[in-house]
Amino acid sequence: MDDFLSLFGVYDFAVRDALVLVLVSLALYVLLSAGIFAVPQVGLMAIGSYGSAILSVDMGVPVALAVPAAAVIAGAVGVLLAALVARLNGIYLAIASIAFSEVVRVAVLNVPLTGGSQGKVGISREVTDLWICGAVLLATVALVWLRRSRHGLVISAMRVDTLMAQHQGINVVRVRTLLFGLSGLLSGTAGALQAHTAGFIDPGQFNFDLLTKLLAVVVIGGMTFVGGSFVGALVIFGLPFTLEGFAEYQVLVNGLIIVLVVAFAPGGILGVLSRLLARLRRSDAPGEAGSPVVPGPGDAPAGIGPVALDADDVRVTFGGVHALDGVRLTVGQGEVLGVIGPNGSGKTTLINALSGAYTPSSGTGAVDGVPLALLWGRPHLLARAGIARTFQTIRLMDDKSVAANVALGFPPQVPRRSEATRELLVRMGLDQISGVPAGELPYGVRRQVEIARALARNPRVLLLDEPTAGMSPTEREGVFTAVDAARRHGLAVVLVEHDVAMMRRFCDRLMVLDFGRVLAEGSPDDVLDSKEVIDAYIGSGALA
Amino acid sequence: MDFWLQQTVNGIVLGSVYALYASGFGLVMASLRIFHVAHAAVFTWGAVVAWDLTTRLGWPLVATLPVVMLAAGLLNVAAYFLLIRHLLKRQDAELAAFISSMGGLIILVEVAHHLLDGAVERMPAGVFPVSPLELGPVRITTLHATMVVVSIGLIALLAWGMAHTQAGREVRTVAADRETASLLGINVDRVSAGVFFASGALAGLAAAMVATAFNVVSADLGSGYLVIALAAMVVGGFGSVAGALAGGLLIGVASTYATGYLDSSYRDLVVFALLLGFLVVRPTGLFHTRSELARV
Known part of the structure; x- marks a missing residue:
């Protein structure tokens, strides 16, 4: 025994x-x-x-x-x-x-x-x-x-x-x-x-030889699978016993297999198998039509509530460049703050600073009562404090399903995560495609998934960095409807976008950035018709 | 004092070869962000080719060097096209290229192993005229003096080329941003292949000299110096040619001191501790070329 x-x-x-x-x-x-x-x-x-x-x-x-x-x-x-x-x-x-x-x-x-x-x-x-x-x-x-x-x-x-x-x-x-x-x-x-x-x-x-052997095992089996180690071990340790006279060339063959697997089957043996399996399964799955966005339940507009995010004197420098030079920003619950400005004016830098991707050299304020000074430059803490964001270039796990991508957004303490995910997907109109890998979806729908993931955390503030760039008008409407639904739930939204007409119609307040400073701020109509803003976009010297 | 001086000179001899190995290694790492471990096998093959030419054809060492450099350079270019190039666009390019290069290392070392029949070969006697030179209290052989001069000369040439020639500028552009370099009209493939060629040639040269100086040619020659080359590169600073020289010399001198004053068994411990220490405390090395160290 x-x-x-x-x-x-x-x-x-x-x-x-x-x-x-x-x-x-x-x-x-x-x-x-x-x-x-x-x-x-x-x-x-x-x-x-x-x-x-x-x-x-x-x-x-x-x-x-x-x-x-x-x-x-x-x-x-x-x-x-x-x-x-x-x-x-x-x-x-x-x-x-x-x-x-x-x-x-x-x-x-x-x-x-x-x-x-x-x-x-x-x-x-x-x-x-x-x-x-x-x-x-x-x-x-x-x-x-x-x-x-x-x-x-x-x-x-x-x-x-x-x-x-x-x-x-x-x-x-x-x-x-x-x-x-x-x-x-x-x-x-x-x-x-x-x-x-x-x-x-x-x-x-x-020694290093042992490491190469172990890496060969993991790579050949498939390094993202638990079972990969077993499958790889079977190949590396099993082959010499099954093939007569093979032992002499075993190491050589191991090396060749590693090179070939990395080149042609990056997921290893199990990666290939699981992809084949997924393809078989998909062929008899129901159609995966794109989904119209269903707005949230018909809540009455809540109006603008107390301040959710308040930041002052935010400065970010890259070498000698002052990308943000003392920016002040406040956004209240249920409010959409639009940020516009010429290219290079610091819009994305502002989103990156507020979400923790960049560390400001100075900056005060608070999000949902937590002082920002404790959170700067730490994305995970800012996220936990209630700041969620989307990215200018969509960042999703392409090989994971829509449901898995959205589930990632929920904080660990949420009970019954899969049910919560399903509810959110239904609310966002994404439930029909919950099993589809995110990488196979069209651009507009991917953005919806990214927004759904941001909302999963039930954040206080949502930062959107050009969420509709490169979209068709219908896709755009979809995104704006989703954002509007979130706003009705009392979410504060900071929206960076180039479509000035859309911004005028959609935002409660507009802020214009130029060379890292706030050029103007106020109601969309006032801001967009002000002389400074027109000068910043078109240039004042042109007519002189 | 004399002992110390002698140890220092021995360290410089050793270090100049480490530097040659490391500068080629570092060139590839810095310009393509590839942990190209098969570089060690290219080193081994440099020694094997030198051994073959001197033993079977009876060439003197000096005559073999250009051939060795050419062969090792071409071998490294082949490694680029067969092991690395197709992986560079992957999301996990660093890991994939490392593993692929490791596969290449295994293959090349194993072929060398079969070729040498697992034996440790010796360079034939008299392949390079070795006579002792007395420089005050220090003794150095003509071979060792040649090694130092050739290594430092080549590294200086490489550093000058990187800084002042069009090819050097192109390599630095590719290192900074592959995509932008391509948009600027640089043939990224050609530059990469060139970098692999130069890197392989330097490894081949270093290998031929090491094989002669230590009188040993074996399939594991390159792998044995791999971590030492890594140490020289990290201590000097990634991608800095001058740094590789400084790092190589420092590692060489540190290891001869460890051997001379402590015990030969502590040599590797000192080298690896230096490597780990630098990575932890000052990962940019002595001469840092890039301020942006990827942050988690």
Whole structure:
């Protein structure tokens, strides 16, 4: 019973080894599926191996305690590493994580406690096959649960578009730190199990080659799927056994497969399968006609309420350019404030500053009673404080359904998220297409989805950056109807748009920006007919 | 004092080769934002070609260098077209290109492995006239002196070219913004291929000199120096050619000090700690060329 994997006969060691490496591959999946380009797993695995070995051999801790303790240590090191490299991204992060693994590898070769280059021997081999299978099963179940939960949506959002994720109230630094910890926990468990299966640790194994093998597993299987590690492991570890005389060329073939998979099947084997499956399913799904926007329930116009957002003296500079030079802005509940101005006048910068994408060098005020001074430059906090936005170029998760995209907008504490999502989709007239991937929708409908996602948070203030740019008149009407419905619910709206005629008709108040300053502000008619504004747009010298 | 001086000179010899490796690596990283790990395999192949020419054809080292540089450069251009180019437009281009390049690394190293039959080969004796030179209290061989002069000379040439020639300006434009560069009429593909060629040629040259100086040619030669090259690049600053030189020299000197004053086993630890430390504390390196470090 304890070594039931021996039913694989002479291959039982290989099977155990493969299972352990599947566990590390899952640790890779944890970071890569969130779009975090970091590969510290080999170093973390070494920490798990040596941690458990030292605890059990040198300190007399029972193996049953040493393994989980080592896993926790590796997890803690993962969290620490995440904190150290919190400022890094992209290639820098990848290099830092590889450097970390190398530091661990070289350190264990030189510390007396780890046995140096001789490795560690005499480790208790109490770990049974049940432990290994149990750990892999537990990890798989936990990761599948994580993926199905709201966290899974958060992780996908981070992978697709970190900036967009932040604007949905997601603290990406915190999520990243936790995922580093989880990755460390899994790698550490794998390392500890391996040490106690083999009875010794070979320090030479924790090298770059191991990392390439693990990456091959994850990439070939599909790095955004939990099952990818298993499928990839089957290919990488299974092929040599099924093909006679293959072993000599195994590494070469692995390399070729990696290159080909990245080039032709970026989602890996499971990515290809799931796309085929989706295509089969779609063909017998009901038609996916575009949807007319149904305005909200016939509320009476609420009139303009108390101030929702109040910002003063907002300054943003890029080098020597004052993109915003002391802008003051107030918008009340149920009010639509239009912002117009020539190109480069600071409209988008204003939206970016108010939503946290840019950090103003100064600025006071409050949103829904929370001082802005505490929130500047932190999109997730501004989002939580009640500021929602859309982007000039639509930012959606194209491979996710409309429902999933909108569900991302709901804060985590919302109960019955799927029902809330459905209600919102019905209200926005998007329920007919809730299952369609956002990437397949026409432009106008995508914008509606983005607005729906912004409304999901039930924000106090909605910032819209040219929501109708490039739309047909019908699509435009749709967007304006949706915004109007939101306004009737007491939402404060800041709207940047170029269509002056539409703005005059639609906005309660207009603000004109020019060279980062407020040129004029007031009722649309007053503002648009004022001499300064006409000069700013047409130029005053022209007639002189 | 004499010991210290000698160690410093040894460090500079080592560091100048690291710098050569790192500057090519950094050129690709900075201009295309690609973590092109297959660069290590191009290095290995540079050594293999040099070994083949000197052993089988009996060429002197100096005669092989142009051929090695050409071969390694072309190999790297092939790597660009086969491994990298089709991935640059992807949303996750950085990750995809890294993995693809890693696949290429595996293939190239494995082929070298089969070719060398897994053995560690030696360069034939007398491939380069090695005679000791006495410079005051410091001893240096003609080979080592040549390595320093060639490395620093080439890096200086590269730095000058990047700053003052039309090709250099084009590379910097592509580095700043690929799309805009293309709109400005720059043939981005040609510039990229050129960068890969120069990068590969430098790696090949460094490899031929390393193979001769340390008298070792093996399939893992390039991978062994990969992290050291990374360290030199990060310490110096991404994409700065002068930075790669400074970083390479610093890493070289630090590693000979570690070997000389502590123990040879601490050499890698010192190098990697420098790498990690710089990434954490000053990711822009000594000579930073880009202020915008992507923020989370």
